[in-house]
Amino acid sequence: MTGNPYLSVQALTKYVKRKFDADPHLRNVYVKGELSNVKSHPSGHIYFTLKDDSSRIQSAMFRSSATQLKFKPENGMNVLITGDVTVYEASGQYQLYAQTMQPDGIGALFLAYEQLKESLGKEGLFEGRWKQPFPQYPNTIGVVTAQSGAAIQDICSTIERRYPLAEIILFPAIVQGPQAAPSIVQAIEQAEAYGLIDVLIVGRGGGSIEDLWAFNEESVARAIFSCKVPIISAVGHETDTTIADFVSDKRAPTPTAAAEIAVPAREDLVARILERKRSIYTTLSSHIKHERKRLDTYQNAYPLQFPERLYRPFTEKLVGFEGRLLRTAQNVTGNRKSNLFRMNGMLATLSPNQRIKEGYREISGMNDRLTRAAKHDIRIRNDRFQTSIRMLKALNPLDVMERGYSIVYQNDIVTNSVATFQVGSEVQIRLQDGTVNATVQSITTNDGEES
Structure with missing residues (x-):
């Protein structure tokens, strides 16, 4: 073996x-x-x-x-x-x-699409809380798409027609084939680094699922999610839906629709300006009418129509005080003159030299006393006169009304007692800037009695 x-x-x-x-x-x-x-x-x-x-x-x-x-x-x-x-x-x-x-x-592509959609959805990349707001009046619109495609032509023509004030900057990218996803990611990063882009449109024209597959790549989805510039996805036709549509801040069915979303319409802005103009005109007209009505009220106010009726009683008191002061001064002067005549008669009965000397002394003394008395009396009368002037000023109803008080009239007669009123009486309340017509609802005295 x-x-x-x-x-x-x-x-x-x-x-x-x-x-x-x-x-x-x-x-x-x-x-x-x-x-x-x-x-x-x-x-x-x-x-x-x-x-x-x-x-x-x-x-x-x-x-x-x-x-x-x-x-x-x-x-x-x-x-x-x-x-x-x-x-x-x-x-x-x-x-x-x-x-x-x-x-x-x-299909393998459909399965990959569903798997990535589920995975990113669980991470929360599609949630509304991450969606960024869009400026109402953007200055610069960035576009990530093919340089020679129909998408950029549609976007440019739409923006130039609707809002020619906006500047369009193209960040060219390959949008189909094995190199498409890295190229799109790089273009998005370039647009964000540019620093002046207000809105970014990312997309391309229609095609098969294979043609649009770059916008279903995870790297593109994460680049869109991480971008600080608000992004509108515009991939394919209205029936095409990609992962980029879910993760972007807003989805547009076509590149043309994306341009319409990105900028306002010129006609709408003109209509809005005209509406603002009409609103301002209406507001100013209403304000002018209101102020004119206030002016008419002030001009027709009772104190301005008949001002003499307010201070006539105080003028009469002032005239009375002046008359009394004048009569008192005349009486004092008359009494002093009488005494002077009497003393002159007495001097006539004395010896010439002695009587003259005594007369001179007495006359001089009387003259001094008369002068002092007259000055004293005049000073007292002047003090009383000034006091009366201050009282008149303090009692001036116009000044009183400026401090928040008012004058109550009944039948054009000033009233100052509740005894003159009855329930249901019509009264006029004069304030600083106008007149209030009122009806007496109830009357309560200082003792608390109510009628």
Whole structure:
């Protein structure tokens, strides 16, 4: 037995592997089954088991092929795979090395779209609290799209027609193909770094789901979410919906609609200005009418129409005081003159020299007393006169009304006692700036009696 050629395990495994590799039926095989034990390695490789109701096979997809997947393989997913079958020498097991993979019964792009939509939705990127407000009158509109596409032409013509004051700045990007997503991300970052963009439109014209796929990439979605400039997504036609539409601040069905959202219409602004003009004119007219009415009220106020009636009683008192002062001064002067005549008569009965000397002394003394008395009396009368003037000023109804008081008239007669009023009487209350007509509802005396 020792002469038999025994093979090592490695040699046997290599032989079996060569048989597998040489079999053309194990090249580019088409296999369908259910994924299980899916593991994504940090290197980018994907390891999984492909099974059906009766069998299973260990499988792997290397990074070069895995990066081409549009969806994320998950346990329980039914897939269609093309690849090669060979032997893994380390374990001696045969394995399937997948080259392509697509969902069984559903499109790979649609599945990838739904997976990313669900993932970003759970993160909250679609929530309204993150949506940024748009300026009412933007100065600069940024556009991220293809430089030669129809989208930029539609956007420019719409903005120039509706709001020619806005400046349009194009940030060109590739919007279709493998390089589209990085190009769109770079253009969005350039627009934000520019610093003067008020609104950013990101989009392109219509196409198939493959043509629009760059706007379903996670990198584009996160770039839109992170941008500090308000973004309007305008991808494809009205029926096309992309991940960019959900994460952007506002979605427009077409690039033309995005331009209409970004800027106001010139006709609307003109109409708004005319409406403001009419409103200002109406407000000013109403204010002028109100102030003119106030002026008429002041001009027709009772104190201005008949001012003499207010201070006539005080004028009469002042005239009376002046008359009394004049009569008193005349009486004092007359009495002094009488005394002077009497003293002159007495001097005539005395000896000439002695009588003259005594007369001079007496006359001089009387003259001094008369002068002092007259000055004293005049000073007292003047003080009384000044006091009367101050009293008149204090009692002046115009001054009193300026301090918040009023004058009550009944039948054009000033009244100052509740005894002159009856319930239901018509009264006029004169204030500083006008007259109030009122009716007596009730009367209460200082003793608390009410009628």
